[in-house]
Amino acid sequence: MAAASLNKNNSAVKRIMQEAKELANDPSTDYSAAPLEDDIFEWHCTLRGPAGTDFEGGLFHFRILLPAEYPFRPPSIMMLTPNGRFELNTKICISFTNYHEELWQPAWGVRTAIIGLQGFFPLKGQNAVGVGSIEYPSGERKRLAALSREWVCPHCKESNLDILPDPPAAVNLSSSSAAPPPNSALAAAAPPPIDTPPKETLPTDSPTEPPIDAPHEPVETMHSIDTLVPSGSPGSVGPLPPRPAPFIARAGAETPIAGIVQEARQQTQRKTSLLLVDGAICVLLVLAFAILCRKIV
Numbered sequence: 233m234a235a236a237s238l239n240k241n242n243s244a245v246k247r248i249m250q251e252a253k254e255l256a257n258d259p260s261t262d263y264s265a266a267p268l269e270d271d272i273f274e275w276h277c278t279l280r281g282p283a284g285t286d287f288e289g290g291l292f293h294f295r296i297l298l299p300a301e302y303p304f305r306p307p308s309i310m311m312l313t314p315n316g317r318f319e320l321n322t323k324i325c326i327s328f329t330n331y332h333e334e335l336w337q338p339a340w341g342v343r344t345a346i347i348g349l350q351g352f353f354p355l356k357g358q359n360a361v362g363v364g365s366i367e368y369p370s371g372e373r374k375r376l377a378a379l380s381r382e383w384v385c386p387h388c389k390e391s392n393l394d395i396l397p398d399p400p401a402a403v404n405l406s407s408s409s410a411a412p413p414p415n416s417a418l419a420a421a422a423p424p425p426i427d428t429p430p431k432e433t434l435p436t437d438s439p440t441e442p443p444i445d446a447p448h449e450p451v452e453t454m455h456s457i458d459t460l461v462p463s464g465s466p467g468s469v470g471p472l473p474p475r476p477a478p479f480i481a482r483a484g485a486e487t488p489i490a491g492i493v494q495e496a497r498q499q500t501q502r503k504t505s506l507l508l509v510d511g512a513i514c515v516l517l518v519l520a521f522a523i524l525c526r527k528i529v
């Protein structure tokens with residue numbers, strides 16, 4: 233494993249590094265996972281107990297072991313934090329682990345496994361039966377969930393709460409005020425290991441990079457526009473705001489923008505000078521009219 237993890241041309245290593253990068257770039261408030269520094273094939277993950285269940289408020293740490301043939305063979309999961317749902321230090325039997333190899337799909341990834349495990353927490357009765365499953369009473373599970381937050385992984389040497397802090401209050405409010413999340417999470421979580429192909433795993437780098445580039449161009453053109461547009465005159469604040477929109481829309485053509493901006497600037501200058509000219513013309517017309525009237529009289 234150690235030798236394989238050093239070989240960056242190894243397809244499994246490449247894939248795992250890609251997943252690690254994707255998870256780091258797009259973190260979740262529900263779980264935190266990363267490969268060990270000395271073995272990329274072993275990950276440690278802290279997972280939040282599903283809301284609306286005995287495990288709510290709990291934080292559970294577990295190992296994810298990836299085979300050398302990953303992603304063509306599934307990962308194994310071994311729970312480390314006492315939880316009352318899964319045995320400790322035992323490979324858990326769920327459809328995406330090596331107990332059900334035939335159900336694993338290479339398009340799935342570590343994130344799929346974590347989300348799937350979260351969905352397995354609340355299962356009860358016949359659905360919960362399997363290797364590594366245990367069914368503690370509700371009260372005991374709640375007690376373990378409360379204790380789990382301060383549980384420290386001997387390897388990571390950090391408590392679960394340090395690894396996965398509670399999300400900000402605003403997020404808590406929104407998630408608790410919306411009662412459906414736990415139910416919908418359960419509903420969505422139960423089938424995923426078998427049916428839902430993980431949409432999140434594959435689009436890792438390619439979608440993240442282009443969007444970063446794309447907004448850059450408009451932003452830059454915006455800056456250049458800002459510098460071009462006269463900023464001093466407070467009187468012109470009214471007409472200014474609507475301008476950026478058409479500029480952004482036409483960001484593709486750069487030369488017309490400069491022309492438009494210049495024209496706009498000239499127009500504001502013209503408007504003020506035109507007012508003066510208009511006034512002068514009015515005065516002259518009145519004078520001319522008065523002279524004509526006097527001549528006629």
Ligand SMILES: [Zn+2]
Pocket residue numbers: 276277293385386387388389
């Ligand atoms: Zn750990």
